[in-house]
Amino acid sequence: xxxxxMNTLPTYLPExxxxxxxxxxxxxxxxxxxxxxxxxxxxxxxxxxxxxPAGDWERLxxxxxxxxTRQHRAEPQGQRIILAGRVLDEQGRAVxxxxxxxxxxxxxxxxxxxxxxWDAPLDPNFTGVGRAVTDEAxxxxxxxxxxxxxxWGNHENAWRPAHIHFSLFGPAFATRLVTQCYFEGxxxxxxxxxxxxxxARARDRMLARFDxxxxxxxxxxxxxxxxxxxxxxATPMEA
Amino acid sequence: MPGPVRSLxxxxxxxxxxxxxxxxxxxxxxxxxxxxxxxxxxxxLTPADHFLLQPVENDASGEAIWLEGRIVDGAGEPVPxxxxxxxxxxxxxxxxxxxxxxxxxxxxxxxxxxxxxTLKPGRAPGPGNTLQAAHLAVGVLGRGLLKRLVTxxxxxxxxxxxxxxxxxxxxxxxxxxxxxRRVERGRYRFDIVLQGDGxxxxxxx
Numbered sequence: 001x002x003x004x005x006m007n008t009l010p011t012y013l014p015e016x017x018x019x020x021x022x023x024x025x026x027x028x029x030x031x032x033x034x035x036x037x038x039x040x041x042x043x044x045x046x047x048x049x050x051x052x053p054a055g056d057w058e059r060l061x062x063x064x065x066x067x068x069t070r071q072h073r074a075e076p077q078g079q080r081i082i083l084a085g086r087v088l089d090e091q092g093r094a095v096x097x098x099x100x101x102x103x104x105x106x107x108x109x110x111x112x113x114x115x116x117x118w119d120a121p122l123d124p125n126f127t128g129v130g131r132a133v134t135d136e137a138x139x140x141x142x143x144x145x146x147x148x149x150x151x152w153g154n155h156e157n158a159w160r161p162a163h164i165h166f167s168l169f170g171p172a173f174a175t176r177l178v179t180q181c182y183f184e185g186x187x188x189x190x191x192x193x194x195x196x197x198x199x200a201r202a203r204d205r206m207l208a209r210f211d212x213x214x215x216x217x218x219x220x221x222x223x224x225x226x227x228x229x230x231x232x233x234a235t236p237m238e239a
Numbered sequence: 240m241p242g243p244v245r246s247l248x249x250x251x252x253x254x255x256x257x258x259x260x261x262x263x264x265x266x267x268x269x270x271x272x273x274x275x276x277x278x279x280x281x282x283x284l285t286p287a288d289h290f291l292l293q294p295v296e297n298d299a300s301g302e303a304i305w306l307e308g309r310i311v312d313g314a315g316e317p318v319p320x321x322x323x324x325x326x327x328x329x330x331x332x333x334x335x336x337x338x339x340x341x342x343x344x345x346x347x348x349x350x351x352x353x354x355x356x357t358l359k360p361g362r363a364p365g366p367g368n369t370l371q372a373a374h375l376a377v378g379v380l381g382r383g384l385l386k387r388l389v390t391x392x393x394x395x396x397x398x399x400x401x402x403x404x405x406x407x408x409x410x411x412x413x414x415x416x417x418x419x420r421r422v423e424r425g426r427y428r429f430d431i432v433l434q435g436d437g438x439x440x441x442x443x444x
Contacts, residue, residue: 015443016249021385028254030383033313034433038413040443043405047363048376048391049444051334052326053342060340061265062293071291090245103262112289113258115320127289129262165256167263173326173376174444176387180253197385198251205250228247239364 008236011045012174013090015230019205021197028193029154045174050237052172057099057133066132068104068144076126078107078145080220083181083208086138087168090231094138095175100227101167102130102142109148109162118150143220149188161188161195164208170229181225184209252386257320259380260346261285264322266294269345271357273297278356279345299339301330301358305426306392306419309351310379313434317351321381323431325355325392327374332361347381359394365404372399372406379431388441392419392429405442413440 024035058064069075083102087095105111105128108120112127128147132140147162163180170176182189184207189195195203205228214222255263260281269279276294306325310318322344329339345353357375365371372393379388393400395418400406406414416439419427432439 013243013245016245019249019251021252023385023388025385028383028385030254031385032383033316034318034381034383036388036438036441037313037434038438038440040441041409043408043442043444044366045444046365046371046405047334048326048328048371048374053340054335056340060268060295060342062291065291072288088247090247090249091243092246101262103259105258111258112261112285114284115257122286124288127261127291129291165253165259165262167255167259173378176324176378177250178252178255178380178387179250180256194253194385198253202248202251205248206253228250230249231245231247232243234243 007239009050009239010171010232011050011235011237012172012230013233018199019202025193025197028197045237047239049174050172052169052175054171055097061131064132065130066142068126068128068130068142071127072125074125076106076123076145080143081146082141082143082214082216082220082222083164083225084139084141084214084222085224085226087134087140087227087229088138089229094136095170095229096134096136096138098134098169098171100132100134100140102164104128104144104147104164105150107145107148109150120148120150146183154193159188161186161192166227168227168229175229177227177229179206179227181208182206183223254382254385255322255380257382259322261290261292264344264346265292267296269343269353269355271297271340271343271355272299272303275356278354279343281346297340299358303356303425304359306355306357306375306429307426308353308429308431310347310353310431310433311351318381318433319347319349319351321347321379323347323353324378324380325357326376327357328360328363330358330361332363334363362399369402369404370399372397372403388433390431390439390441391417393417394419394427395421409440416440
């Protein structure tokens with residue numbers, strides 16, 4: 001008798017704790033009342049954690065918006081850049097067909113958001129939202145403008161370094177990642193308590209690096225930002 | 240058997256910050272059934288000509304339930320800038336196995352409240368030969384949350400709560416924080432306490 005084929009699903013390595021920020025980081029004041037005080041409860045990964053939303057991303061939120069400089073009547077102000085990279089797992093496997101969502105401030109450091117009250121100009125030609133789905137090799141590519149730094153109220157003379165927010169799903173609920181992409185060499189990074197909450201050894205994994213080969217002559221500077229999601233554990237799950 | 244080697248370092252988590260509303264919760268993101276094309280989003284926080292996310296219509300069939308709740312911080316104050324994400328099985332207990340999308344997102348309101356309209360999940364297999372009680376996986380993102388917090392919403396009065404392999408790992412005194420209370424038929428309430436008295440149980444896995 002033929003044995004019915006067993007479906008297996010990958011399970012995932014424990015999170016690399018030495019790469020991740022703690023829940024409570026007093027220098028980032030908003031963590032004070034929002035970080036849980038009880039320890040996290042460790043559970044085994046079940047079908048709930050090793051499955052995740054997939055495919056049909058255009059139905060959720062609309063079609064790809066990979067060029068943030070062409071969402072309005074004219075081009076936005078600022079330094080045009082290409083921001084591209086690959087989404088991989090900790091074993092270097094490409095993560096294909098996963099949604100990459102980005103959002104950012106404009107070139108003056110102002111967000112198109114009612115709660116951003118900083119006195120810097122909005123740009124009618126820039127929203128700062130993008131969506132892309134990775135290709136078979138895990139690649140994504142956005143065209144945008146370099147965001148500006150902006151002040152915030154965390155401490156005296158506090159400024160957020162220029163950054164672009166990234167949100168990714170990966171193959172499972174367990175591989176979800178929301179991060180921020182900074183720009184190599186920005187002097188504000190070492191002063192920033194949000195970037196600084198990440199252990200020093202892992203901080204440069206959040207850096208986009210200038211790349212001449214990605215730079216398009218007489219058009220846009222290229223920056224590479226590769227993103228690494230949790231890798232697979234040795235033992236798959238039968239499903 | 241040696242475990243797989245990590246050849247690349249994982250990208251660290253960072254907070255979603257307070258300004259995600261024009262990027263993440265698309266209109267209808269909190270409605271997994273269909274019927275409310277705006278649920279989940281907060282377009283009023285973005286000038287109309289800059290709100291580019293498109294609404295989603297669903298055509299899932301089945302008996303809809305409402306899941307409502309409020310997110311509060313360690314001072315008992317509402318959290319008005321959180322994003323709640325759910326991932327769940329379909330009514331037959333299958334993940335991603337049907338037209339039901341299983342993914343939902345809801346931005347909290349100024350009063351810290353959130354609301355989903357979804358189908359009640361069926362029971363999915365657990366480790367070994369166990370069967371999990373029906374539940375939603377819940378992720379909480381927000382300003383001040385450097386990493387996502389993950390919890391589960393089970394349903395008060397359901398079958399299988401006593402034998403659920405995950406609830407079994409939670410100290411008995413704290414299990415009630417994982418139970419969505421039945422408000423009325425088809426309506427459940429699941430409050431999320433980030434810190435302090437009645438703090439919700441959060442998981443790692």
